[in-house]
Amino acid sequence: MDHTQPRIRIMVVVAVVAVLLQAAVAPSMAVMSVVPNFMLIILAILALHNDLLRSTICGFALGLVFDLLSSGPLGAMTLVLTLLGYIISSLNKYIARGGLLVEAFILFLAMLSGEFLNSVLYAITGSDTEFLLSLAVKVLPATLYDTVMGLLLLWVYLRLFTDSGRPNRPGPGRPLQRKLN
Numbered sequence: 001m002d003h004t005q006p007r008i009r010i011m012v013v014v015a016v017v018a019v020l021l022q023a024a025v026a027p028s029m030a031v032m033s034v035v036p037n038f039m040l041i042i043l044a045i046l047a048l049h050n051d052l053l054r055s056t057i058c059g060f061a062l063g064l065v066f067d068l069l070s071s072g073p074l075g076a077m078t079l080v081l082t083l084l085g086y087i088i089s090s091l092n093k094y095i096a097r098g099g100l101l102v103e104a105f106i107l108f109l110a111m112l113s114g115e116f117l118n119s120v121l122y123a124i125t126g127s128d129t130e131f132l133l134s135l136a137v138k139v140l141p142a143t144l145y146d147t148v149m150g151l152l153l154l155w156v157y158l159r160l161f162t163d164s165g166r167p168n169r170p171g172p173g174r175p176l177q178r179k180l181n
Contacts (some may be wrong), residue, residue, distance in 0.1 A: 011018050011058055013097035014045075014161075015046070016063055017042070018038045019062070019065055021042075022037070022039050022066065022070055023127060025038075031181060032141065034141045034145050036151070037066075037144075039063070039065070039081065040111065041111070041153055042090055042111070042153065043084060043108040044111070044114075044155050045153060046058055047084065047085045048088060048089075048106060048154075051089060051092075055089035056089070057084045059081035059084055060078060060081065060082045060085070063077040063078035072118075072127055073121065073125040073127050074116055076127075077118060081114070084110055084113060088110055089131065091106065103154065108147045111131075111142075111143045115146065116135075116139055116143075119131065
């Protein structure tokens with residue numbers, strides 16, 4: 001039985017929700033001028049639970065939409081999310097049996113890496129002239145904010161889209177189940 005279609009539909013629905021959250025809800029959730037990056041959060045969650053190709057394509061699409069919605073340099077978040085989608089889903093075979101604590105740690109590292117790489121790209125393109133100040137004022141608070149929001153959304157994702165709250169990953173960590181006739 002092919003389970004590809006339902007997984008693709010789930011990814012598309014969750015990605016559309018991420019776009020709507022980023023465009024409509026995130027600006028009103030600013031805390032000390034730090035806005036949650038729902039595109040980064042949702043990509044990390046999807047990449048934890050999907051294969052390499054789908055996660056990379058989803059990262060590219062979400063990054064491109066983010067860049068088109070923002071006033072930053074075009075392509076910065078596209079590059080960041082494409083790379084993170086690839087890297088996180090590449091780790092699936094190593095974290096398949098790690099559980100929720102490992103997923104939370106990977107989520108934190110993804111938020112830190114995403115915010116840091118985006119800040120570096122903004123500095124390189126000249127959009128951010130105070131790189132070191134940006135690290136202290138934007139990257140660290142945004143990482144914490146994104147991680148907290150990410151843990152909440154990970155919990156929701158696990159409850160809605162996996163079997164009894166357990167991760168549903170492709171790859172070697174997933175046991176093979178057979179029906180006996």
